[in-house]
Amino acid sequence: MSRDPVLIWGAGAIGGILGAYWARAGVPVMMADIDADHAVACSTEGVLIEGPVEGFRQIVNCVTPDAVEGRYRCVVLAVKAQATEDAMRMLLPHLAEDGFVLSAQNGLNERLIAEMAGRERVMGAFVNYGSDWQAPGRILFGNRGAVVVGEIDGAVRPRTREMHRLLQIFEPDAVLTEEIWSYLWGKLGYGAMLFATALTPDSMSANFADPARVPALIALGREVMAVARAEGVKPRGFNGFDPSAFAPGAPDQAAWQSIAALADFTSKTAKTHSGIWRDLAVRRRRTEVDPQIGVITEIAASHAIEVPLLSRLVALIHDIEEGRRPQSAETFAELTSVLSAEQAS
Structure with a gap:
């Protein structure tokens, strides 16, 4: 899966940092964000990751949701919890039949995602690193924190291990768990x-x-x-x-x-x-x-x-x-x- 393109839906404080780290490591990434200025900045000048953890600029393909094309096996959902339902409606046509949505959000959004996409097409994640969207093309990376990934049914599948390896590019101490809830x-x-x-x-x-x-x-x-x-x-x-x-x-x-x-x-x-x-x-x-x-x-x-x-x-x-x-x-x-x-x- 690490060689397959990843679609990140929401390129803000959580998604934007993941996209920058993955793109820098050579992972093919497409990001979608409702802020057109941010999308243009990420795609042209690059997203600037700044702060005490690490500072770098990385060009990452980013478009507004209406311009997303194709289907993806891995979609990382990184929008605010209240935007989950609307985001899911927009991204579902771009989710491959054998694909899954990783919820890189706060809350229990995996429940809603499962209702809309099917339980077998959801993977849970927990992120606690400190970051803030500052302006179009600028994200503060304030501190490292826990990153955990796991299936909502507690199983560990090949795709779970691949997602864990992908997250380790960003956070080497990322945890693979059977107890994501x-x-x-x-x-x-x-x-x-x-x-x-x-x-x-x-x-x-x-x-x-x-x-x-x-x-x-x-x-x-x-x-x-x-x-x-x-x-x-x-x-x-x-x-x-x-x-x-x-x-x-x-x-x-x-x-x-x-x-x-x-x-x-x-x-x-x-x-x-x-x-x-x-x-x-x-x-x-x-x-x-x-x-x-x-x-x-x-x-x-x-x-x-x-x-x-x-x-x-x-x-x-x-x-x-x-x-x-x-x-x-x-x-x-x-x-x-x-x-x-x-x-x-």
Whole structure:
């Protein structure tokens, strides 16, 4: 598969970096992106990867979605979670009958992709490297992070091993797993905390290091872990996040230690704020809160599990998106107040 052309649908912070590394290694790559200026820049001047990890410029073929031609055995989907359905409709005509879609996204998008393409045509991935789209043709690579790939049914097939080898071109420590759902649910626990950090103008590390905010962050992690447990999934950890520290019955000390590890990990990156924060503060657009966090509240309801902090978090992010609240310490305090009310009752 490494000699077959790869189609990357979404050439931003995740897809653009993968495309640049693969193209540099001689892998035939075609990228598709809705930003026409970005597509032109990648194809002509090349995409500039900059930051402390590595800096280079690489020409990568890139077109807008309407200009994609042909069919591909490997399609890497790297769009925002809320764009998954529309992107799938556009890319399906370009997916070979024996091909698959690798979801290089945040959330549980593999479920929707399976509904639209068929379960046998989906492969899951987990990515935690720090990157930001800066401008057409420019992407910041802030820090390395975990990269994991696996089939959604837990099998390991020749195509899974080939995809793993392809990802190792970008991240030599990429992991091949039979438990991709465990990693995806682990990322959801961490992701809920990242959404909370975006309630403020402060950096990720500043939020994780603030003792006044840690209890709410811990409570969010615990709510996600409770839902994962009800789903029969044992989340896996990465880069300082230890899901077992937030499992039902785990001691407070373990959770505080995991938060401290996250404060340390996020303090060592040029990407100081989350992509969620950038969506709100810089790009002024909607976040992935509904397909990432909202979906957890829906799954929780199906198990009759109450998740008051997750529900409040979704509402607060929507308030910021729609201009009803600022990103501020006071907005984060609204989340903490839910925890205080719970403890008082």
